[in-house]
Amino acid sequence: MKKYILLNSKRLPPFLMIFGLLIFVQSLINYANAKVISSVKPIGFITEAIASGVADTDVLLPDGASPHTYSLKPSDLVKLKSAELVIWVGEDMENFMPAILKRIDKEKQIELMAIPEIKARLQTSHNVHEHEDLQNHDALDEDHHGEYDEHIWLSPKIAKIIAQSIHDKLVTLYPDKSTLIDENLNEFIINLTETEQNIAKKLITVQNRGYFVFHDAYGYFEARFGLKNLGSFTINPAVQPGVQKVYAIQQELKKHQAVCVFRETQFSPAVIEKLVNGTDVRIGELNPLGTGIALSKDAYSQFLSKLTQQLLDCLGKN
Numbered sequence: 001m002k003k004y005i006l007l008n009s010k011r012l013p014p015f016l017m018i019f020g021l022l023i024f025v026q027s028l029i030n031y032a033n034a035k036v037i038s039s040v041k042p043i044g045f046i047t048e049a050i051a052s053g054v055a056d057t058d059v060l061l062p063d064g065a066s067p068h069t070y071s072l073k074p075s076d077l078v079k080l081k082s083a084e085l086v087i088w089v090g091e092d093m094e095n096f097m098p099a100i101l102k103r104i105d106k107e108k109q110i111e112l113m114a115i116p117e118i119k120a121r122l123q124t125s126h127n128v129h130e131h132e133d134l135q136n137h138d139a140l141d142e143d144h145h146g147e148y149d150e151h152i153w154l155s156p157k158i159a160k161i162i163a164q165s166i167h168d169k170l171v172t173l174y175p176d177k178s179t180l181i182d183e184n185l186n187e188f189i190i191n192l193t194e195t196e197q198n199i200a201k202k203l204i205t206v207q208n209r210g211y212f213v214f215h216d217a218y219g220y221f222e223a224r225f226g227l228k229n230l231g232s233f234t235i236n237p238a239v240q241p242g243v244q245k246v247y248a249i250q251q252e253l254k255k256h257q258a259v260c261v262f263r264e265t266q267f268s269p270a271v272i273e274k275l276v277n278g279t280d281v282r283i284g285e286l287n288p289l290g291t292g293i294a295l296s297k298d299a300y301s302q303f304l305s306k307l308t309q310q311l312l313d314c315l316g317k318n
C-alpha cells in the first residue's frame, strides 16, 4: 500500500517516484515467478527434475538445516503463501508445517506421507528398540520419529512415486506444458534406474561390513541395497556423552564387530573419537540431506551417488 502513497504524492522528487515504481514492478515480477517449493532438499532435487523448464523451484530449508529441529522464519511464510505448489513429507518429519499449511489451499499442497502408493511402501523406524536400550531420557535425540520412517527420500522406489505425483500435479497446474512434464518424468525414471544399478554394483562389495549410525535415517536405502546396519546410537550431538554411555556404546561396537560408525555434520569429530577410542572402528560421515549439491535435473542421482561414495569411503577400506 505504501507504494501507492509514494506514487501519488506530488511532493516527492522524481527519482523517488521512479524508485517506487521499480519496487512495484519488481513485486509484480516476483508474484509472476511464484514457485514450486519443496520442504527439504532431496525432495527439491526430485521436484527440479520434473519441473525443469516448467516452473521455478525452491527449497524451504536452508542447506544443511535439519527438518527435525527447524522453525519457520517470517520470510518462509511469505515464500509458502506465494507458492503455486508446496511439497512436503509429513507432520512427524516437519512438525512446523501443518499450522501454516492450514492457511493454504489444499489443492496447492502435496503431503507425500498421505499418498496411498507411498503409504503402502513405508517401513517402520527399525532401530526403535535400540533407542530404548541405550538412551537416557535426558539425552533424547533430535528426531521426533513416529511409527514409520519418514526419511522417504532415501528410497529410490519411493522417489519414483514422488516424481510421478509431482508430475501429475504439474500437469493439472500447467496443462499447456504437459509434453515437457512427461519427458522430464521419463528422463528422471531412466536416469534413476541406471543410477540404482550402478549403486547396487558398488555396494555389493560392502554388504557384509557392519556399521552403526547416530541418526536412524537410512533404513530405506539400507533395505534396497542390502547394507548391514547394526543399529543406531542416540546421543545429543551438542553434549559430550557420559562415561556410562561411552562404555555402553564401545561394548556394542565390539560385540557386533562393527567396521564403521557414521557421523553426520552436526556431530563434532571429538565426540565420536571418544566413542571409538580403544576399538578398531573407523569413523565415516554420511549426509542424508544432499548438503552442498545444487538443484539440477540430475541432482537426485548425484545425491544417492554421493551417499554411496561416503559409505564406500569408510566401509570399503581394508
Ligand SMILES: [Zn+2]
Pocket: 068, 143, 151, 215, 216, 217
Ligand atoms: Zn531423523
